[in-house]
Amino acid sequence: MLVIDKYAYSNRIVKWSPKLKGLLWLLGIILAFQPIIPIKLVLIVVVVWHTLYVTKMSGRVYLHWFYAILPFLLLSIIGIVFTMAPKANQIYYPIHLFGNYFGISKVMLPKGLRLGVQVSTAVVCTYWFALTTPFQQIILTLKAIHMPSLMIEEVMLMYRFIFIFVEACEQIYRAQKLRLGYRTFRLSMHSVGVLVKMLFEQVMIDYQQMVYALDAKLYDGEFKVGEDD
Amino acid sequence: MIELKHLDFAYEKNHPILKDISAKFGETGSNVVGVIGPNGTGKSTLFLNLVGMLKPTGGQILVDDQPINYSKKGLNQLRQKIGIVFQNSDQQIFYSIVKDDVAFALHNLNVPEDEIKRRVNTILRELDISELKDRPIQYLSGGQKKRVAIAGILVLNSEWLLLDEPTAGLDPDGKRRMVELIKHLVSRGQKIILSSHDIDFMYEVCDYFYILRDGQFVKSGKKETVFDDEKMLLETKLDQPWLVKVHQKLHLPLYSNEEELFADKALRAKLAKLE
Known part of the structure; x- marks a missing residue:
């Protein structure tokens, strides 16, 4: 299950106004994109500490959340700092390749690192917001800042059905694994294909059921997002 | 009253699901009608026809x-x-x-905001789920989700409520609560049509029954008579309610529910003599 949600509903600052939390998040993002690096580093430390404090989460679990974004972050930094250059002195640890030099660019390295810090700061701030703000409050915040209702509807439905989707996915995966469907790489690839196909078929069937249920509730093309009382 | 006149339905030609079904739901003053049939006999298809989601390929449905x-x-x-609650709550x-979610149907009808709030609160209290009001759906149990799904339709205050397999996937506690809920709804005048193959559950809550077999009603009647032919029920892949079995095989009186049996003082006196 998506445990991220549990923290959002039961943390020390769940009662804070979502608008205040939204503003703090925005401030964090602004600080992440301003040019002074030490401010960002301080911000990372403070926000990570505060996230751990209010959610009572262990550092290990928190780091776990970064596994999802780490590959993207590393790939983009690698893409930026590694380069080919005509002269060896433009490169750290140059490797002679096809008449050029390949390695870490002296110019791009600081840029890459700066980008890494910037992204990490933004992600840490976003996690703070996501882990402390229940979904309902996020919806109200989106409404308060006059986001288009189509987008809010979309966000709401995605949030409602992603749990069902993830659960279906887990069940199929478990059933396949139980029958050794992931024993070798080849088998794994095949099993993943079957899994995706099954999910797709299930979505089509569920869609029809959903249409019936929407009809029963007199759906007229709009999901109203209620006010909080 | 909902009347079915020679209703036929088929998803594809030459593969009829419902065949020449005639019935009058709510005619005999019965408020809880049970449609009983094994898996795949067309119970859900019949329900979808009743609310106009599927159109009969033959015959007619009359509502009032x-x-x-x-x-x-x-x-x-x-x-x-006619409100309908499906089997899968999710x-x-x-x-x-x-x-x-409970307010959804009322929003669709453009009911004023304060009335929506009032009606939602009333229904949640009635179904005994007021404490779930602000809870996220994904952390509810199966039984709780079922109640939320029912509440979402009950807010419409429809005359009829169709419940498709209301006990599927419920634990004994969930089932007990479902029995109580149905009895409560009936006591305040709600007319209900249930479909299920949970014989003992149906025997306890319904007062008129239709037995569906291969898309046809093979028998209908009140609880005293409709279950008397054990052979026919077994052939239909169903079973007799245990209270009917006890009545037929041990010649005890026919009780309409468990409490009645256990509260029978005459029976207890007789049994005490045996010891």
Whole structure:
């Protein structure tokens, strides 16, 4: 299950106004994109500490959340700092390749690192917001800042059905694994294909059921997002 | 009253699902009608026909003596008269917070905001789920989700409530609560049509029964008579309710529910003599 949600509903600052939390998040993002690096580093430390404090989460679990974004972050930094250059002195640890030099660019390295810090700061701030703000409050915040209702509807439905989707996915995966469907790489690839196909078929069937249920509730093309009382 | 006149239905030609079904639901003053049949006999298909989601390929459905009007407006009215709750709760709960989902149908009818709040609160209290009001759906149990799904339809105050397999996947506690809920709804005048193959559950809550076999009603009647032919029930892949078995095989009186049996003082006195 998506445990991220549990923290959002039961943390020390769940009662804070979502608008205040939204503003703090925005401030964090602004600080992440301003040019002074030490401010960002301080911000990372403070926000990570505060996230751990209010959610009572262990550092290990928190780091776990970064596994999802780490590959993207590393790939983009690698893409930026590694380069080919005509002269060896433009490169750290140059490797002679096809008449050029390949390695870490002296110019791009600081840029890459700066980008890494910037992204990490933004992600840490976003996690703070996501882990402390229940979904309902996020919806109200989106409404308060006059986001288009189509987008809010979309966000709401995605949030409602992603749990069902993830659960279906887990069940199929478990059933396949139980029958050794992931024993070798080849088998794994095949099993993943079957899994995706099954999910797709299930979505089509569920869609029809959903249409019936929407009809029963007199759906007229709009999901109203209620006010909080 | 909902009347079916020689209803036929088929998804594809030459593969009829429902064959020449005639019935009058709610005619005999019965408020809880049970449609009993094994898996795959067309119970759900019948229900979808009753609320106009599927159109009969033959015959007619009359609601209060008027044939169903399949225009958008007509169906809208029909669904305010006949509410339906499906078997899978997850497919009919669209909002992530309980109170928002229960209010959904009323929003669609453009009911004023304070009345929506009032009606939602009343229904939640009635179904004994007020404490779930602000809870996210994904952390509810199966039984709780079922109640939320029922609440989402009950807010419409429809005359009829169709419940498709209401006990599927419920634990004994959930089932007990479902029995109580249905009895409560009936006591305040709600008319209900249930479909299930949970014989003992149906025996306890319904007062008129239709037995569906391969798309046809093979028998109908009150609880005293409809279950008396054990052979026929077994052939239909069903079974006799245990209270009927006890009545037929041990010659005890026919009790209409468990409490009645255990409260029978005459029987207890007789049994005490045996010791």
